[in-house]
Amino acid sequence: MKNVVVGFIGTQLDGGKGAGRWEKWRPTVSLVQHPDVVVHRLELLFTPRHLELAEQLKADIASVSPETAVNLVELKLLDPWDFGEVYATLFDWVKGYHFDTAKEQYWAHITTGTHVAQICMFLLVEARFIPGVLLQTAPPKRQREGEPGSMTLIDLDLSRYDRIAQRFQAERRDAVAFLKSGIATRNPRFNALIEEVERVAVRSRAPILLVGPTGAGKSFLARRMYELKKARHQLEGLFVEVNCATLRGDGAASTLFGHKKGSFTGATADRPGLLRTAHNGLLFLDEIGELGLDEQAMLLKAIEEKRFLPVGADRDVESDFQLVAGTNRDLRQEVAQGRFRDDLFSRINLWTYNLPGLRERPEDIEPNVEHLLQLASQESGRAVRFSAEAKARFLKFAQSAEAPWHGNFRDLAASVTRLSTLAEGGRISAPLVDAEIQRLKWLWRRGEKPVAGEDGLELLDAEALEAIDLFDRLQLEAVVRVCKASTSLSEAGRRLFQVSRQTRSVVNDADRLRKYLLRFGLRWEQVSREPPGQAE
Incomplete structure (x- = not known):
């Protein structure tokens, strides 16, 4: 040096x-x-x-x-x-x-x-x-x-100079705003979370675990943390991102940890692996709960010792990276059920942040819509705005219980993109918003989860329900929920009879499910959710 x-x-x-x-x-x-x-x-x-x-x-x-x-x-x-x-x-x-x-x-x-x-x-x-x-x-x-x-x-030692650190409040506010892309979010829980993330990001190199539903912004926040740390000269390497749900079989270890030439069929050259690529940088492992147990054990060693063994190698290699992991699962349950290593979970949950979904942050929808409109305007080269009536209608729906936002910010970004693209003269009108609301309702209808009072048995009258034992009723409710979440009778049958179908010489899951429903006087067309006709 x-x-x-x-x-x-x-x-x-x-x-x-x-x-x-x-x-x-x-x-x-x-x-x-x-x-x-x-x-x-x-x-x-x-x-x-x-x-x-x-x-x-x-x-x-x-x-x-x-x-x-x-x-x-x-x-x-x-x-x-x-x-x-x-x-x-x-x-x-x-x-x-x-x-x-x-x-x-x-x-x-x-x-x-x-x-x-x-x-x-x-x-x-x-x-x-x-x-x-x-x-x-x-x-x-x-x-x-x-x-x-x-x-x-x-x-x-920065912790000993609290009074002097107060002079940096403006810089900290800028850093927090950077993590939020300058969006003036209003949700107190989310704002408090981001303020703590900013402090941890610039003071610690320990692993960070981001928990939240798909589309809640885990990947985006991880990249922002990397950019913030790099601006402070705390990281010199690359930002490396991988979705662990895409890693399967022997290729998972090779992708993450690399391999030596000839270590398996198809290994025609050495491969460094993503952990080595992330040396002196930040590695974001999204959906870490999808990793196999063998890969979890190798990852634990890499985190603790900064060393690991590539596939087919005789000697360890080194890589010093900061880990940020993301998951939409409850890893505590995964540990309890033996699908995730307890020691790895203990190592990565020092800093765990649960990112709330968009439905839990209705007050943040408006500033995010404004931000997305600005981005759309920059990309298209033309200004795009809501009319006053259109904006009021969209926000009323977006912040209501009718909007579950299953895809969170991905759904919101897609919605604003459609509106800005179809806006005539850069003006989003009320009829355009009405059509978009119908599109969103149809989009979410297949994926929405049953709520209280919607057990799927509302098709049966009171007399028919009284004639069904509680055991059969609970089973029927579960079957109907699977039907509503499936795109076809065959798909629902496969999901319901996945185990027993392996032992049958003749497999006709659709017919088996149809006959089961008929026992209670129900038809597939009644319990499924068909898409609406062409939107006007």
Whole structure:
């Protein structure tokens, strides 16, 4: 690792033109006079009126330490004692500077410069905008020519500086807004969740588990966390995402952990695997509950030891990544039923966040609709807006119990896309909203879950219900629910007789189900949900 120092020139302490300047302690020059410490590069900050001194220091350092490269960085500061000006100027320079933390370590020199400059350097290091530590130098107890004095590195423990951290509230608000894509969400539970996620994301490299229904935004939030950490120079690698539900059989281990050439049929070349691709980056494993038990065991080792064994390999490989996992299952139940390893669950649930679905956040539908309309306008190159009546109708429906939002934000994004595409002259009208509402109702009808009072037996009259034993009634309710969730009589039959059909020589699940329903006077057409006709 190369040592890189960032610091201001000392307009008084570093001064002097004659040979006598070598007889006094000069803090900037002293940085390169330590025999056991090599400064490979010095980013020397100065204001325009001290250019001559900066050039002299560069020459002096070259004579003492030829291996030290000195970059003169001119900062146009009118008042070096103005806190706002100094911080803003330093902040802009730091934002544009390329920090290579994989190859270099950074020391912020706080002995020189005004007190305001020193405070600003402290704050920038504390906030990780300068990804390094503080460097404090001091003169020797007895002045001798060439004596470098002392050098102390100070690694900040952010938890000890709560009062100073308050100065970063504005930056934190920006970070929280970034995680929410600038959407002014109103749901208190969701807002509190995102505020905690922001704190954890920038302070911890421990695994994070995101729980929530499909379309709740797990993948989106994971990518935002990665971008936030990368902006703080906490990650240098890639964002790697994989849906574990797509991994099957032997290919699952190969995809995740890689393989050696010839390790199995079809392995014609070495494959690094996604865990190695995510080295020094963030790995997002969506639907982690779908992983097989063998892959879970390999993943646990990779998380704990940063090492794992590719398929067909003789030696472990290394990969240091941060894991974010997503699931729409209750992993506690999966553990109880033996489908998910208890030790892996314990390792990944240190930070667990349950993302509420859109139905649980009705107050957030309006700001999300506005955000999606802005995106649609940017993509199409034309402004798209609701009429007042159309917006009121859409929001009334979207926030009502009629809208289950099974697909959550995916359904909402698709709905806004349809509306913006069909809007004549960029205006979404009330008739267009009415048609979209009907489309959404039809879309959700097949997937909606039965609620109280909708057990599927409303087709039977009271006399018929009284003639059915409770045992038969409960069984019939379950059968009808499967029928309503199936697209055909054959599909419903296959789902209901999946086990027993394996032992039958003649399989006719549809006929078997039809006869069962007829025992209670029901027909498939009554218990299924047929799609509506062509929308007007």
